[in-house]
Amino acid sequence: MVHDRVSGVFVPVYYVLCTSRDESAYWNMVHFITQGTDQQIQPAEVACDFESALQNAIQTRFPNAIVVGCLFHMKQAVSRAIMRFGIPELERTIAMTEGVLDILTVIDPAQVKTGTRWVNSEIRQRCAVAGTYYSEAKWQGCGGYFAWVWLEQYDVQVWNVFGLRNELIAGTNNPLERFNRELNSRIPTHQSITTV
Structure with a gap:
């Protein structure tokens, strides 16, 4: 999701299904998103779950981004x-x-x-x-x-919000969690790919 500062709305841009949660899978995910945006995406902040592999992949690809855990x-x-x-x-x-x-x-x-x-x-x-x-x-x-x-x-900087802007602090991954809940409520559980 990307926060559109003009409208103040979080917009889902990519929805990625992963078969694993290791660093190489997350690195590939971030790499493909970067490629898909013609390397135009350079986030200043990234809010995500506390998964070291995900945070490491984000920091590797976007070394100047502030990573904030939810x-x-x-x-x-x-x-x-x-x-x-x-x-x-x-x-x-x-x-x-x-x-x-x-x-x-x-x-x-x-x-x-x-x-x-x-x-x-x-x-x-x-x-x-x-x-x-x-x-x-x-x-x-x-x-x-x-x-x-x-x-x-986890680095203290990932969960400590001292000195950060209020909009970033409020911008944990709650909008993404809501999007996932709404998406999951529309797709029945245990469906085969052919019925979805």
């Missing part, structure tokens, strides 16, 4: 991880409250490691105010997950 999907992944670590519902709700865990996405990237300590302290403090037990060992495990996935596997 913040909704990041928050969803962190919430699922919190559940996997067996952290009780109330603690998860506290962590996912606006201004707690999500604060890491808007602070200066140089402060994110310090920010994770603040988030941990804030969750502990809010648990005390709520009169609920703080599951320290479980949060330590979850903190290890966060450090490994969101500080090592």
